[in-house]
Amino acid sequence: MTILAELHSGHDPTVYRIPALELSCSAWSETIRNIPGWDDLTLMHEDGQPFEYLGAGLDIALPSKSDAAQQRLIFxxxxxxxxxxxxxxxxxxxxxxxxxxxxxxxxxxLSAPASRPLKMMVDSPELRPDGTLQVSCSYRDLLSRRFLQGRFDTIRTPGVALF
Incomplete structure (x- = not known):
């Protein structure tokens, strides 16, 4: 049984999940790292490096476990x-x-993530007047992956035009 499976089953009521969000971009000199709550924490990434996460008002909707080709999440x-x-x-x-x-x-x-990290592309970040950053993300966007571009067109695969 994995660590997250034990958490979801309610094995130990004193152990709980801590979601950690990291916003990064190649144009930035630093990243935004936040966790829910008031306290700041130093968390170890999967490569063993420690990073400081700042406590913030954070609302996270976990992705569904479906076979959808694209999932959109809003944080x-x-x-x-x-x-x-x-x-x-x-x-x-x-x-x-x-x-x-x-x-x-x-x-x-806190020495390593309990599950594999999910990396998503931010579609439309929006900073609201009250200081809240609303981030819309795409997860598992199989339709826009590069390996599919140029493979399926109406010349090579005429059946695609029916969809």
Whole structure:
């Protein structure tokens, strides 16, 4: 049984999940790292490096376990200031892709994520007037993957036109 499976089964009520969000972009000199709550934590990534995650008002909807070709998730991070707005403007000016990485930790073991991290592409970041950053992400976007581009067109595969 995996660590997350034990958590979901309610094995130990004192152990709980800690979702950690990381927003990164090639145009940024640093990344945004947040966890829900008031306390800041130092968490170890899968490669063994420690990183500081800041406590924030954070709302996370976990992805569904379905076979959908594309899943869209929306995250809301509260309490961000103009720093996040500057980073978003830098990414837009450089036309760079913003990535969101979701790591799940068990509260009794912060030395490594409890499951494989999910890396998603941010579609439309929006900084609201109340200081909340709303991030819409694509997860498992199999329809837009590069390995499919150019393979299925109406010339090589005429049946695609029917869909």
């Amino acid at each position: 809301a991070i509260g309490g961000l200031n103009g720093f996040a707005e500057e980073l978003i403007e830098q990414a837009n000016d450089a036309k760079a892709i913003i990535f969101l990485t979701l790591r799940m930790y068990a509260s009794n073991n």
